[in-house]
Amino acid sequence: MENKGENILLDIENLKVIYKTDLETVEAVNDVSLAVRRGRTLGLVGETGAGKTTTALSILRLLPSTTGRILSGKIEFNGEDLLKIDENMMRVIRGNRIAMVFQDPMTSLNPVMTVGDQIAEAIELHNGKMPKEEIDRRVENILQMVGIIPQRRFEYPHQFSGGMKQRVVIAIALSCEPELLIADEPTTALDVTIQAQVLNMIKELRDRLGTAMLLITHDLGIVAQICDDVAVMYAGEVIESGSVEDVFTGDARHPYTAGLFNSLPDLHSQAKRLKPIPGLMPDPSNLPPGCVFAPRCESRMDACEAHRPKTVQRGSHRLRCHLFGAGQAPAVGGQGR
């Protein structure tokens, strides 16, 4: 994230998003800055309610229009601020240059349309004058690419298994050869052996097509195997980010990230008890005044409850924690494995 410019495809700066209802205001995303480099994969990690999906929906400007509101910040895609362009321009980008894969393949496909038609629909929409034969050929190519025999294009979603449906969804997303693919928990609804198949496929296609990816997941294992960079979100903030090496094996670690690693059931350890993070994520409509993690943090100091920490940069590694302010670097528990 130092040499800005050329190789940054998506650059989010100080994004702030709220959901406002008559009853309360939820601060879903608070001062989030992220960058996805061209051809690289950024893993966005965090637990339910951390603001991962809200961030993704903001990029595509798909927030629920009645409640969701982007208060401030910049989302630059290829140097162009997506928050400033009009809806018509946005429609050219959405699905074409930035595509999204949602978590649940069962609900993101149209049950009364063949999968071939659904892929063709996306291609037609973004390639106005393409002849029918050309579209057909592209549909068949893309199905083959995601490992589905092209003859199955005349079948309906209910005739596909969960893993196969997710392949169709990925086929639709890749059909217009987007520069950026946002994948929101693409394998969470799948069984492990099928998850491994789909992850391998995503990895292979990404490398072959050179697509940049923003991969949203709660699974640190998937991040370790697939991503180049990581951003860890907690209660609407990015509390730690950097390359996978920085976050998994670096010498400094945010106490929340350390807690996440410790909570994971470890295949290789003999220990019976796990080490959970005590407590729960704060209510996003009522965030603590200081550090958002302070109420659960074992390394809490006076400063943590009083002031919100600033992001500290160490090379490519960014941490938002008072422990790492002013040059001191106490080691935080939780070993990388």
Add this chain to the structure above:
Amino acid sequence: MSGQDMPLIQTANLRKLFKLKGGAKLHAVDGVDISIASGETLGVVGESGCGKSTVGRLILRLIEPTSGQVLFNGQDISKFDRRRMRELRHDMQIIFQDPYSSIDPRMSVIEIIAEYIFIHRMFKNKIETFNRAAELMDMVGLARRYANSYPHELDGGRRQRIGIARALSLDPKFIVCDEPVSALDVSIQAQILNLLMDLQEEFNLTYMFVTHDLSVVKHISNKIMVMYLGKCVELAPFDELFDNPKHPYTNALLEAIPEPDISRRGKQMKVIRGEVASPIDVKPGCRFAARCDYCMEICKNQDPELVEASPGHSVACFKAGSQPNP
């Protein structure tokens, strides 16, 4: 291990076939033998549709088996009438996967926990019943201030604690935990797993822990059974299963887990091809044969029997020791 003691739960050739339209049969559970000693945990692992939840429900007789026996403390409960079955509900309980849909949204937390105690008339009056329910809340780490809250006001972890408190309310000996942590975030998942282990130690509970997640089951189980399409393919003590898996499917499951370790990056995750076959009108032959790298001719024609490959470690695979019939 409890030596010669009688296991608390035992099943013999437990089978459940669901009849479908047109006379086809869905083999949900196809001859499963389970034995769980008192105070121990059997982990049951497999992918969706392998019959793992059905086994749990058959043991509790929430579904009636097609054939086979379920023994509780040595007694065959499949012949119990309603009254005796109702008494038995004191001893056998279940915790469901989804804390959102398994509790009544219109009841307050304390009412949900007290419901079973009322139904089984464990106490003479309301005050004692509610006192007991409040004790249960302490036991599972639910602050008493939530007693009059409704489930929708609580997060997933707390709702699962309600489910656990309710299961404990009748002092059971045996609890089927059906994916109790799958819907929860990792940091909360670890809290609930630790709670279940603490409760087991305190009350000498026996668990059958059903899950699709091998890494979760390792922490809580004494023995682990791996199921594939209604059959047990491997059964072993937990450490043995992880150190020395014998069935190719168990291996595939272990390989498929993405590990939070970047030193293993770059290596392709080893992936088994294909998907689980249909459990409807299953043909003879190993059910994993079509996806197996070591498939031999015999695998396509004969069912491998579950055999003890080493002490305490059983596997159903011709490659790993099952003997072909002449």
